[in-house]
Amino acid sequence: MRNPAYKILVSAAASMLLFACKPGRVVTGKSKKKDTVATVRKLDSLDIKIGQMVMVGIEERTMIDPNDSLLAELRDGKMGGVVLFEKNIAKTNSADSFRNMTRAMQQAALIPIFVTIDEEGGKVHRLKEKYGFVGMPSASYLGGIDNPDSTLFYNRRLAAEMHDLGINLNYAPCVDVAVNPENPVIVKNGRSFSADPEIVTKHALLCIQAHHENSLRTILKHFPGHGSSANDSHLGIADVTNTWKFIELEPYKNIIESGEVDAIMTAHIINRAFDTLPATLSKKIISDKLRGFLRYDGVVFSDDMQMHAIAENFGFENAIALSINAGVDVVMFANTIPNLQGRLSASKVHAIIKNHVANGTIKKERIDEAYRRIMDLKKKKF
Known part of the structure; x- marks a missing residue:
């Protein structure tokens, strides 16, 4: 049979x-x-399914040589996506070089890959004007003026540019609610639309609309809410047990119910009211809260697994198993933060996941589930 x-x-x-x-x-x-x-x-095949779950940064590349090992990994199905940064933008002929690079990766891939970038605007803006790209104001600016036409205008312009460059998924919008005015990583950097979850929801939906009009997928972040933290999870554990507010779930609830969600990214924060593990590694938060309480069945992306909150506290191989078993479908290794593991290839991450499946730490059914969600998102039409 x-x-x-x-x-x-x-x-x-x-x-x-x-x-x-x-x-x-x-x-x-x-x-x-x-x-x-x-x-x-x-x-x-198990190899291909696991490969779709792996997202990596491509280090300092601004071009792809025909003999690049990255292309071999793509042909072998070792990864399902790449995440790009400002360092991947050539200083001259920026747009053409970037476009050629994304095209080369797609042509090599067994299955079309997610080509992703962090483009929130403001301080989190990789495609800068100095390279000839369009400007993009911060979320706090757009939420502050609260003008839907402005949010649509800027996001449409940005999304059209990303589409032209070969990007098909954006790590935005940030739907963190500005609960803590002194929050160092979200609020002080202008990455939250507002302290009002209704304003956050409104402008996030406008951002998503503009992306969908240009055939781009989006990722809501950072679940279950990073706007109340007092610390930066890039640098270590961010504990929000005493500061997190239930209103931080409201944008997720609203946008999930709207049917406009493409994907959601987890935060490396600890909320001991839910679990003693960071959200990225917590089945209670991802499977119970996000999938159960909020009834979300789409793709879940991890934040960068090399951030210190994860990499230096839970062990590299153990963290991968915990995150996938918790409900993360795509594990991301950006190769941007110095850490104990150093630079990580897609092949190495792939081998670790496959070994977890072989020894029973991760069930094959969990891989099948993640693969189904990822493929559904890749086939999504707008």
């Missing part, structure tokens, strides 16, 4: 094959059938 997932895999393979066809390539008759069958066989 065929695996019950076979029909899903056939459908996914056919859809992804059409999505992945390169311009100028004609696939007809027997060759089309042969390609589809070959794709199904590759998709129906």
Whole structure:
């Protein structure tokens, strides 16, 4: 008897094959059938499913050489996405170089990859004007003037530019509520739209609308709310037990109920009222609160697993297992923060996840579940 997932895999393979066809390539008759069958066989494998769960930073690359090891990893299906930063923007011919780089990665990939970036605006703005890109004001500015037309204008302009550059998923909008005015990483950096969850919801939905109009997916962050912390989780544990407010869930609830959510990213914060583990590693927070209480069944991305709050407190391999078992579908390693593990390749992360599955630490069903969500998001039409 065929695996019950076979029909899903056939459908996914056919859809992804059409999505992945390169311009100028004609696939007809027997060759089309042969390609589809070959794709199904590759998709129906643990290696490919695990690969879709791996997101990595590409270090200092501003171009991709044809013999680059990154391309080999993409051809082997070791990763499902890349995250790009300002350091990946060439100082000259910035747009053309960036576009060529994203195109080279997509052409090498077995399944089209998520090409992601942090583009919130304000201080979290990678595509800067000095490289010839458009300006983007901060969330606090847009929430402060509270003008829907302005939020749509700036986000439409930014999203159109990202689409042209080959980016298809943005780590934005930030829906953290500005609960703590002294919060060092969100509020003081202008990354929250407002202390009012209704204003946060309104402008986040406008941001999402502008992205969807330009065929970009978005990621809400940082669940279950980073706006009340007194510390920066890039540097260590951020405990919000005594400061977190229930209103920090309101934007998530509202946007989930609107049906406009593409994906959600977890925060490396601890709230002992929920669990003693950071949210990224907590089944009580991701599976019980996000998926159970808020009824969300889409893709969950981790924040950078190399941030000190995780990397230096829970052990690299252990943290991967905890996060996936908690309900994280895509584990992200940005390769930007100095830490004990150093730079991490997609192949290394992939091997660790596969070993966890082999020894039973992570169930194959959990991999299948994550893969189904990821593929659904990659096939999403706007």
